[in-house]
Amino acid sequence: xxxxxxxxxxxxxxxxxxxxxxxxxxxxxxxxxxxxxxxxxxxxxxxxxxxxxxxxxxxxxxxxxxxxxxxxxxxxxxxxxxxxxxxxxxxxxxxxxxxxxxxxxxxxxxxxxxxxxxxxxxxxxxxxxxxxxxxxxxxxxxxxxxxxxxxxxxxxxxxxxxxxxxxxxxxxxxxxxxxxxxxxxxxxxxxxxxxxxxxxxxxxxxxxxxxxxxxxxxxxxxxxxxxxxxxxxxxxxxxxxxxxxxxxxxxxxxxxxxxxxxxxxxxxxxxxxxxxxxxxxxxxxxxxxxxxxxxxxxxxxxxxxxxxxxxxxxxxxxxxxxx
Amino acid sequence: xxxxxxxxxxxxxxxxxxxxxxxxxxxxxxxxxxxxxxxxxxxxxxxxxxxxxxxxxxxxxxxxxxxxxxxxxxxxxxxxxxxxxxxxxxxxxxxxxxxxxxxxxxxxxxxxxxxxxxxxxxxxxxxxxxxxxxxxxxxxxxxxxxxxxxxxxxxxxxxxxxxxxxxxxxxxxxxxxxxxxxxxxxxxxxxxxxxxxxxxxxxxxxxxxxxxxxxxxxxxxxxxxxxxxxxxxxxxxxxxxxxxxxxxxxxxxxxxxxxxxxxxxxxxxxxxxxxxxxxxxxxxxxxxxxx
Numbered sequence: 001x002x003x004x005x006x007x008x009x010x011x012x013x014x015x016x017x018x019x020x021x022x023x024x025x026x027x028x029x030x031x032x033x034x035x036x037x038x039x040x041x042x043x044x045x046x047x048x049x050x051x052x053x054x055x056x057x058x059x060x061x062x063x064x065x066x067x068x069x070x071x072x073x074x075x076x077x078x079x080x081x082x083x084x085x086x087x088x089x090x091x092x093x094x095x096x097x098x099x100x101x102x103x104x105x106x107x108x109x110x111x112x113x114x115x116x117x118x119x120x121x122x123x124x125x126x127x128x129x130x131x132x133x134x135x136x137x138x139x140x141x142x143x144x145x146x147x148x149x150x151x152x153x154x155x156x157x158x159x160x161x162x163x164x165x166x167x168x169x170x171x172x173x174x175x176x177x178x179x180x181x182x183x184x185x186x187x188x189x190x191x192x193x194x195x196x197x198x199x200x201x202x203x204x205x206x207x208x209x210x211x212x213x214x215x216x217x218x219x220x221x222x223x224x225x226x227x228x229x230x231x232x233x234x235x236x237x238x239x240x241x242x243x244x245x246x247x248x249x250x251x252x253x254x255x256x257x258x259x260x261x262x263x264x265x266x267x268x269x270x271x272x273x274x275x276x277x278x279x280x281x282x283x284x285x286x287x288x289x290x291x292x293x294x295x296x297x298x299x300x301x302x303x304x305x306x307x308x309x310x311x312x313x314x315x316x317x318x319x320x321x322x323x
Numbered sequence: 324x325x326x327x328x329x330x331x332x333x334x335x336x337x338x339x340x341x342x343x344x345x346x347x348x349x350x351x352x353x354x355x356x357x358x359x360x361x362x363x364x365x366x367x368x369x370x371x372x373x374x375x376x377x378x379x380x381x382x383x384x385x386x387x388x389x390x391x392x393x394x395x396x397x398x399x400x401x402x403x404x405x406x407x408x409x410x411x412x413x414x415x416x417x418x419x420x421x422x423x424x425x426x427x428x429x430x431x432x433x434x435x436x437x438x439x440x441x442x443x444x445x446x447x448x449x450x451x452x453x454x455x456x457x458x459x460x461x462x463x464x465x466x467x468x469x470x471x472x473x474x475x476x477x478x479x480x481x482x483x484x485x486x487x488x489x490x491x492x493x494x495x496x497x498x499x500x501x502x503x504x505x506x507x508x509x510x511x512x513x514x515x516x517x518x519x520x521x522x523x524x525x526x527x528x529x530x531x532x533x534x535x536x537x538x539x540x541x542x543x544x545x546x547x548x549x550x551x552x553x554x555x556x557x558x559x560x561x562x563x564x565x566x567x568x569x570x571x572x573x574x575x576x577x578x579x580x581x582x583x584x585x586x587x588x589x590x591x592x593x594x595x596x597x598x599x600x601x602x603x604x605x606x607x608x609x610x611x612x613x614x
Contacts, residue, residue, distance in 0.1 A: 015349055024553060024554075025553055026552065026553050030551050030552040030553045030575070031551075031553070033325045034326075034327075034328050034551075035417075042374045051599065052567075052598050052603075053599040053600075054597045054598060054600040054603070055558070055570060055593070055599075056593070057591055057592050057593050058545070058557070058558060058591055059546070059554035059556070060558075061372060061375070061554060063375045063548070066372040066374070067374070068548065070554075070556075072554075072555045075555055075558065075570060075599070077599075078599070079499045100532075124534070169586070191545065215591075223374050224374075229389065234401045236532045273374055275378070275549075275553060276375060276549040276553065276554050277365055277371075277374045277375070277376060277549075278328075278416070279328060279418060279549070279551050279553075280328055
């Protein structure tokens with residue numbers, strides 16, 4: 001019998017813990033050519049902004065060992081076009097939409113949340129805190145996710161404007177000294193759950209041209225190269241806030257990677273950069289996850305969330321590995 | 324037709340001058356293919372550290388073995404290096420056919436096909452398609468040296484005329500395709516130009532065609548990471564029919580564009596008047612697009 005893959009996203013039940021990560025699946029349309037997106041747990045959309053954005057100049061992407069540096073600059077059609085075109089399309093395909101939102105001020109985030117509350121069929125909101133804070137002390141390159149207070153402010157603004165029954169997830173950056181402090185601030189401000197990790201800041205230089213590879217100079221590093229960082233962040237936050245549901249993300253490319261992040265404490269796992277490499281990755285990873293669970297005799301995927309935290313002696317007993 | 328993802332078996336790997344031509348058995352892609360479309364291949368095997376797919380214009384499809392797809396590439400880095408090491412019966416993860424194909428004239432016309440380096444590869448399937456429509460095909464192929472001109476023989480055999488240029492003069496005329504363009508267009512009484520070349524050449528081709536009021540279909544070979552439209556890494560500024568410039572993806576909105584719609588001088592930048600550019604105001608009426 002196949003394992004029960006149902007998991008809960010706050011109070012919403014999803015058929016599978018495998019999601020698409022924000023910015024790596026557009027609004028689902030491209031991937032739907034290769035997989036049935038209704039069978040993915042949910043599609044976390046590319047971050048939506050209030051106005052259309054043209055993004056950064058090219059080159060926007062650089063391949064690094066087991067990773068990808070990207071600086072797309074949040075190119076997108078803006079919330080109006082998203083609500084008119086992308087969201088209805090996603091829903092018409094039977095997919096669940098977790099809408100990622102991005103802004104430069106807490107007020108922009110609040111307005112986006114209001115607009116999304118008026119639309120039917122939003123499963124959850126993911127607050128992309130990896131954006132420069134336009135009002136935060138004027139230090140360039142400072143993101144909302146860098147500071148517990150500004151992260152909390154944005155989450156509170158979203159929580160205050162959105163519908164109460166749409167769960168709000170805050171997406172955290174690993175580029176902080178104490179991720180638990182930011183996590184705690186977001187939960188205190190009203191986040192129903194947390195999503196981690198966003199990309200790590202990185203840079204590459206083209207030795208042929210002797211110039212930075214990316215037009216934007218810096219970019220966000222993603223891909224399997226950052227998976228250990230994601231596991232560590234999920235582990236730390238789970239330890240500090242065991243009751244808060246977490247979406248794990250960072251370098252997932254196989255069923256065992258989903259297992260690893262769930263054992264660390266994630267209730268759901270988002271697949272990101274792997275989708276560039278394999279557009280049918282979500283379906284494959286879901287299949288692999290089922291096989292891995294079957295091989296371990298686990299009936300319900302929800303049973304393994306945070307399992308790695310239990311003392312070694314219980315874990316060994318459970319699997320009969322202690323002689 | 325929608326692209327598919329298949330595991331294709333390598334049939335042949337041939338060295339063609341400075342390039343490698345690889346044939347892969349992929350019936351689902353071969354039957355869907357139309358000239359100008361491309362494929363995106365995963366390189367490095369199952370546990371690869373190279374996450375970006377490599378995109379290649381399809382050179383030709385053949386009906387043997389149920390349907391094969393051939394593409395041409397030069398070794399430029401570790402990804403293409405790995406691909407060059409593949410041998411027949413190896414299995415590749417191939418996505419395709421991707422992108423919008425070359426539109427072809429409804430009525431017989433005199434067509435000029437301009438290609439630089441391996442960019443010539445997609446032009447031969449196009450020439451065959453044009454012949455079906457009763458169109459004449461003239462070739463203008465260029466490269467830095469003789470061994471980098473792809474398909475000179477085929478061009479001479481299948482085209483009404485074929486002009487070759489090399490930068491070092493080792494084959495055909497010394498110079499670049501842009502030097503010969505005006506002469507060829509006049510001699511061949513060209514009605515439409517198809518181009519597949521670096522952006523600088525496509526810009527020159529589009530500018531000249533504009534002077535002669537000839538439509539240009541330009542195939543841009545922007546570097547891509549996914550080929551399917553999700554990574555947003557291959558954008559370029561294109562003017563829409565509504566006069567608004569948008570940053571569009573070469574992989575799904577192209578790779579074939581109308582030459583007069585692409586803002587060639589602004590490729591690699593975000594023009595200030597592009598939709599959503601910094602400082603762009605949504606409610607103001609649009610300014611003119613003289614640039």
